[in-house]
Amino acid sequence: xxxxxxxxxxxxxxxxxxxxxxxxxxxxxxxxxxxxxxxxxxxxxxxxxxxxxxxxxxxxxxxxxxxxxxxxxxxxxxxxxxxxxxxxxxxxxxxxxxxxxxxxxxxxxxxxxxxxxxxxxxxxxxxxxxxxxxxxxxxxxxxxxxxxxxxxxxxxxxxxxxxxxxxxxxxxxxxxxxxxxxxxxxxxxxxxxxxxxxxxxxxxxxxxxxxxxxxxxxxxxxxxxxxxxxxxxxxxxxxxxxxxxxxxxxxxxxxxxxxxxxxxxxxxxxxxxxxxxxxxxxxxx
Numbered sequence: 179x180x181x182x183x184x185x186x187x188x189x190x191x192x193x194x195x196x197x198x199x200x201x202x203x204x205x206x207x208x209x210x211x212x213x214x215x216x217x218x219x220x221x222x223x224x225x226x227x228x229x230x231x232x233x234x235x236x237x238x239x240x241x242x243x244x245x246x247x248x249x250x251x252x253x254x255x256x257x258x259x260x261x262x263x264x265x266x267x268x269x270x271x272x273x274x275x276x277x278x279x280x281x282x283x284x285x286x287x288x289x290x291x292x293x294x295x296x297x298x299x300x301x302x303x304x305x306x307x308x309x310x311x312x313x314x315x316x317x318x319x320x321x322x323x324x325x326x327x328x329x330x331x332x333x334x335x336x337x338x339x340x341x342x343x344x345x346x347x348x349x350x351x352x353x354x355x356x357x358x359x360x361x362x363x364x365x366x367x368x369x370x371x372x373x374x375x376x377x378x379x380x381x382x383x384x385x386x387x388x389x390x391x392x393x394x395x396x397x398x399x400x401x402x403x404x405x406x407x408x409x410x411x412x413x414x415x416x417x418x419x420x421x422x423x424x425x426x427x428x429x430x431x432x433x434x435x436x437x438x439x440x441x442x443x444x445x446x447x448x449x450x451x452x453x454x455x456x457x458x459x460x461x462x463x
Contacts (some may be wrong), residue, residue: 330366
């Protein structure tokens with residue numbers, strides 16, 4: 179089993195980690211998110227910054243989006259921890275580095291990173307090679323979505339306590355899933371203990387995306403299709419809120435790119451800002 183597929187993580191997960199690293203290297207402070215660990219995990223070849231998908235100007239909107247969503251989730255998790263929520267589930271964790279960067283918060287919780295077996299095996303190996311401990315409170319949960327495994331069953335097997343509330347994050351995932359799969363995920367999360375929170379990103383239909391960014395989104399979409407993971411689901415905010423309510427959440431709100439810009443990018447000197455295109459659903463059981 180030494181073919182490339184079984185020894186490397188998903189290319190999208192690597193790209194996200196590299197964009198987070200690039201933010202600290204090419205944008206001006208204050209940084210929205212400081213993540214050096216992701217770069218060490220990804221260990222790209224020399225010259226990675228010359229890759230077309232790392233071009234600082236052309237990809238600034240994507241970079242802003244990636245760091246803003248990570249920061250938003252971290253603030254949400256920290257706020258929920260202060261209210262006594264001590265379980266955090268990351269669906270499609272990729273090269274998430276919260277546990278390594280913020281152990282002072284993460285170690286007070288139980289963190290469940292859910293992803294494909296290949297990515298998880300690779301990540302475990304890299305963490306060990308880099309000298310990072312895999313502490314008892316960090317659970318790498320293997321779920322082969324394509325083989326129809328239930329992430330819910332795997333999560334419980336990994337020690338998740340369904341009787342206690344949790345924060346569940348799903349970023350950059352919905353565009354790859356069918357509406358039925360998204361509905362099923364929403365329904366499952368809506369059954370969590372009262373006071374649980376879901377934060378999930380979704381892509382707006384192309385016609386609602388800022389016109390200047392459409393070529394970038396179209397290129398991202400084409401690239402995703404070429405690598406066998408096409409973008410298939412887009413939602414207006416009202417459609418997403420309706421899905422959450424149908425799934426049984428007690429309340430649901432939409433956090434727009436404009437909201438995140440006000441929160442994280444106001445007064446920047448380098449013009450870094452979020453495009454409209456990717457938005458958040460925040461839903462509470």
